[in-house]
Amino acid sequence: MSKAIELAKKGVDSNAGGPFGAVVVKNGEIxxxxxxxxTSNNDPTAHAEVVAIRNACKKxxxxxxxxxxxxxxxxxxxxxxxxxxxxxxxxxxxxxxxxDASHINFDDQFIYNEISKEINGRQIPFINLxxxxxxxxxxxxxxxxxxTVY
Amino acid sequence: MSKAIELAKKGVDSNAGGPFGAVVVKNGEIxxxxxxxxTSNNDPTAHAEVVAIRNACKKxxxxxxxxxxxxxxxxxxxxxxxxxxxxxxxxxxxxxxxxDASHINFDDQFIYNEISKEINGRQIPFINLxxxxxxxxxxxxxxxxxxTVY
Numbered sequence: 529m530s531k532a533i534e535l536a537k538k539g540v541d542s543n544a545g546g547p548f549g550a551v552v553v554k555n556g557e558i559x560x561x562x563x564x565x566x567t568s569n570n571d572p573t574a575h576a577e578v579v580a581i582r583n584a585c586k587k588x589x590x591x592x593x594x595x596x597x598x599x600x601x602x603x604x605x606x607x608x609x610x611x612x613x614x615x616x617x618x619x620x621x622x623x624x625x626x627x628d629a630s631h632i633n634f635d636d637q638f639i640y641n642e643i644s645k646e647i648n649g650r651q652i653p654f655i656n657l658x659x660x661x662x663x664x665x666x667x668x669x670x671x672x673x674x675x676t677v678y
Numbered sequence: 679m680s681k682a683i684e685l686a687k688k689g690v691d692s693n694a695g696g697p698f699g700a701v702v703v704k705n706g707e708i709x710x711x712x713x714x715x716x717t718s719n720n721d722p723t724a725h726a727e728v729v730a731i732r733n734a735c736k737k738x739x740x741x742x743x744x745x746x747x748x749x750x751x752x753x754x755x756x757x758x759x760x761x762x763x764x765x766x767x768x769x770x771x772x773x774x775x776x777x778d779a780s781h782i783n784f785d786d787q788f789i790y791n792e793i794s795k796e797i798n799g800r801q802i803p804f805i806n807l808x809x810x811x812x813x814x815x816x817x818x819x820x821x822x823x824x825x826t827v828y
């Protein structure tokens with residue numbers, strides 16, 4: 529966790545983005561690092577955890593973080609939490625909380641609230657369209673014999 | 679939306695990943711495309727929406743999708759929903775639903791359920807550690823005068 533916090537500080541000092549860092553550990557060794565690069569990379573998805581997960585997966589040549597532990601300097605936002613669930617590490621350690629993040633104006637709680645809402649009640653409008661046409665591609669997927677399932 | 683569905687099919691046919699496509703539209707024009715590349719890129723975050731958002735932001739030289747509309751061939755998973763909220767488009771159109779995704783074994787609903795839970799009740803353990811040390815970096819951020827806020 530010291531390393532994750534150090535990366536958060538590095539991100540702030542270098543104007544990379546918000547004050548967040550993360551590392552991925554496997555077998556007691558740090559295999560990947562990340563810090564927030566949203567504003568410097570013009571990438572709203574470049575949160576510390578996402579960067580660290582992408583680096584770790586590249587290193588492991590896998591889309592899963594089997595037996596890995598993520599250390600992040602702050603409780604993950606919903607996007608990062610989703611990324612963590614898709615990557616499936618075995619455990620996550622976090623330092624600051626979402627309330628701490630909110631106090632410095634990173635309002636993860638707002639997104640947590642929006643995600644829990646019905647799809648028709650959100651602040652960004654979500655509108656259904658062409659479901660029938662899109663379902664044909666799901667059928668292609670189901671019928672496909674050489675697919676990689678994840 | 680036809681283009682998003684076409685991209686989903688392209689992803690299936692080329693073994694890129696799951697059957698999902700997305701486009702970002704600004705001023706009536708498609709400015710970026712994406713399809714799922716999780717398994718081919720070994721990147722669990724490479725969902726269609728995330729890929730399209732990253733491409734659109736690169737094109738716009740911005741970490742925000744102001745006045746943009748996202749068309750996605752399936753209701754976004756929590757990770758993509760988080761990414762959408764961080765990118766702040768004005769509207770989202772989606773075709774298939776999370777139930778449709780669940781029927782072909784993409785269990786977004788499981789992650790939706792996990793995200794709504796208290797942090798101590800999740801299937802992946804989340805453990806708090808070194809909050810006090812990490813808060814010093816939040817203080818650095820607050821005190822920083824030349825920061826880019828987002």
